[in-house]
């Protein structure tokens with residue numbers, strides 16, 4: 001569904017250039033429910049905005065389905081945003097109209113794209129557990145309920161890909177768990193591919209695959225050893241992070257074999273600029289270069 005290779009995004013302002021993504025590689029299969037984690041400033045939102053067609057890449061390759069987001073025209077981008085991709089933000093106020101009902105809010109994007117379908121709008125609200133609140137005005141709903149309306153809206157035009165930027169960032173743990181279980185259900189029942197960006201490890205721990213981004217590059221990947229452990233079953237309160245027990249950790253190599261060594265490891269061994277690498281037929285060992293007087 002998604003292929004990014006050597007993806008670069010540079011933000012240019014009058015005086016400075018910020019390299020937000022520096023050759024990022026990532027692959028997401030159709031039908032996956034996965035998370036991208038990373039510290040503040042690592043480039044997560046930049047990546048999501050590019051995938052959502054809200055921002056243009058500077059260089060590299062980025063394909064979503066048949067769309068090449070580097071070559072796409074402005075006109076095609078409108079169609080892409082309307083039909084292929086749905087977006088959920090941490091704060092959805094910009095997506096919702098407070099004086100309309102939940103149902104009217106879901107119907108609105110359908111009307112704008114000429115695909116009005118009241119039954120489907122109702123069904124979406126049922127799916128997110130708001131069947132009994134669909135005729136309430138948005139301003140009468142709690143923050144968590146509004147977030148669930150936003151999920152229904154994001155699916156109004158039947159997108160194949162759902163992108164969620166910190167979807168549980170401003171709700172309590174119980175609501176966060178509910179939102180995640182909705183994602184899982186939508187993923188399983190509608191087959192929609194879901195990519196969640198978060199720095200909340202408890203969210204990441206509940207999906208089968210997690211890709212970590214560091215300094216604008218893909219660094220590590222975690223895959224659930226037993227997908228059932230990572231799945232949300234309604235009983236897990238989500239306190240544990242990406243536990244070693246549940247996820248296997250992998251370092252990501254790009255096509256030409258480059259990998260990113262964590263800064264903490266390099267600092268611990270005082271490796272700067274260069275290192276030695278040994279291969280004994282089974283393992284590869286990276287060490288600090290020997291000091292001249294040790295040789």
Ligand SMILES: Nc1ncnc2c1ncn2[C@@H]1O[C@H](COP(=O)(O)OP(=O)(O)OP(=O)(O)O)[C@@H](O)[C@H]1O
Pocket residue numbers: 011012013018019020038039040041042043044045046047199
């Ligand atoms: N519009 C912009 N103009 C200039 N620099 C930007 C812009 N947007 C992001 N950046 C910079 O790009 C880098 C990556 O930012 P990004 O928002 O993608 O990170 P993030 O991982 O999503 O962080 P957070 O979790 O804090 O949202 C940061 O150094 C940020 O300051």
